[in-house]
Amino acid sequence: MKTGSIANNASLAPHLPLKFTLKDGRECLIREMTEDDAEELCEFLPKTHLESDFLNYLPGEFDKTIDQEREFIREHNAKPCSISMTAVVEGRIVAVAGGASPEQRRYVHHAECGLVVLKEFWGAGLGRRLMGCLVEWARQAGLRKLYLKVFGDNSRAIRLYESLGFVGEGRLKGDVLRGDGTYGDTLIMAHFFVGEP
Numbered sequence: 602m603k604t605g606s607i608a609n610n611a612s613l614a615p616h617l618p619l620k621f622t623l624k625d626g627r628e629c630l631i632r633e634m635t636e637d638d639a640e641e642l643c644e645f646l647p648k649t650h651l652e653s654d655f656l657n658y659l660p661g662e663f664d665k666t667i668d669q670e671r672e673f674i675r676e677h678n679a680k681p682c683s684i685s686m687t688a689v690v691e692g693r694i695v696a697v698a699g700g701a702s703p704e705q706r707r708y709v710h711h712a713e714c715g716l717v718v719l720k721e722f723w724g725a726g727l728g729r730r731l732m733g734c735l736v737e738w739a740r741q742a743g744l745r746k747l748y749l750k751v752f753g754d755n756s757r758a759i760r761l762y763e764s765l766g767f768v769g770e771g772r773l774k775g776d777v778l779r780g781d782g783t784y785g786d787t788l789i790m791a792h793f794f795v796g797e798p
């Protein structure tokens with residue numbers, strides 16, 4: 602355990618699994634992601650890249666094999682301070698979210714996080730639930746801040762993060778190549794638990 606007072610994985614997700622009802626009445630289960638999700642994620646993730654221009658991969662760019670995805674999940678979950686979550690509706694993965702701290706001692710007090718919801722499920726309350734789980738995870742891990750990067754024109758996501766207590770920290774200009782060939786800004790937003798400036 603190299604993270605000082607930061608809690609280890611075993612105690613980080615006491616709020617999972619979480620069952621709740623979506624706004625459309627369907628039942629949803631949010632649980633920790635396992636290596637067994639790899640095969641379905643290799644279909645789920647490329648689909649999300651086709652549905653949204655607000656994600657890190659351009660359409661068609663994701664080319665991990667199931668074994669590589671399995672290894673990615675294994676490595677992520679083995680980090681001293683990390684979380685990965687899968688949201689399941691009617692037996693299929695409809696959203697994922699995760700976060701992790703760097704392992705260097707200078708940086709273990711914070712974590713970066715991210716999430717994606719299948720378009721068919723936008724507006725059903727999943728994003729808010731998943732972000733709530735990430736914030737709760739970070740709080741219980743004893744982190745000082747949880748941050749994320751969001752494209753500057755992703756107003757829907759930015760509104761969600763602001764409503765959960767995230768504030769803008771800075772803007773990386775011309776940071777990201779968009780689907781239409783233009784370059785856009787990336788906004789860094791953080792939720793401070795301790796030492797908010």
Ligand SMILES: CC(C)(COP(=O)(O)OP(=O)(O)OC[C@H]1O[C@@H](n2cnc3c(N)ncnc32)[C@H](O)[C@@H]1OP(=O)(O)O)[C@@H](O)C(=O)NCCC(=O)NCCS
Binds near residue numbers: 727728750
């Ligand atoms: C951004 C994203 C994660 C939000 O997830 P979601 O499940 O749609 O969000 P929710 O249903 O929990 O809604 C959260 C908030 O979004 C806003 N929202 C929801 N539906 C909306 C709509 N149709 N139009 C505009 N805003 C909407 C509301 O402010 C809502 O707040 P409320 O809970 O008080 O109603 C999801 O749309 C997504 O995955 N988008 C593509 C990828 C992406 O942008 N990921 C984030 C990268 S930083």
